[in-house]
Amino acid sequence: MSRPLRVEFAGALYHLTSRGNARGDIYQSDADRRYFLSLLTDVCIRFNWACHAYCLMDNHYHLLIETGDANLSRGMRQLNGVYTQYFNRTYQ
Template identity: 45%
Template sequence: MSRKHRIWYPGAMYHITSRGNRRSALFYDEMDRKAYLELLEEVRFYHPFHLHAYCLMTNHIHLQLETTTHHIKHIMKMLNSRYALHFNKRHHLVGHVFQGRYGAELIETKDYQLEVSRYIHLNPVEAEMVSLPEDYRWSSYRAYVIGEGNPHVRTKKILAYFSAPERENYQMFVEEGMAISKISMIYE
């Protein structure tokens, strides 16, 4: 049985997820995370795209990625295969690094763009790795709220949905997600 073809068109935006094989770690240390981001830039050179948000967790990744002229399958094939080669070579391993096919949810509305951005930035908080999203070094959140230089991500599109002061209003939007999450835990 063949796989369902992914919907693609120039300018399509996706919430991309990839998980380590058998839920194992994709990143053992800081060097692995830096290598992933370097490879992301290499891939962007060959297959241009816009990255609006990202988070590199221990055993999975989240990317909010907008295509330009290349199909998402070409971008992700190159990124995941190059990272798998790096990871296996560096750690003297063989076999699959990623668990199955990457996930790619098409984002077609402004509200979904915002929700995906918030979800990605809150991932380390939800996983109880940090108390505040700005404390997690391996996401794009600090570029959004404090304007920290980050060559990998474009904040302009998402921040444009917020009135001035955009960064502060985006931070409030994300923190509302933390409050909603805490309330829902109380009622579970």
């Protein structure tokens, strides 16, 4: 059974987290962390988000995001999808 859809609305605050596959590491180097933060900046601009806090762990991250528009799922798809492609290309 899939989880219920997340309620999305403009001006909401969300605590977001995402883990690596099988709890594996999602950052192998500081360059990976810098790329992720650069990508997060781009996503915040593109989707009108404000990032109030972040914490990058080896195998997951936490974000505190405020959405200016009701577009959380679209922004998360962009953030996780592009970073996953980068990581898979870099580390095969």
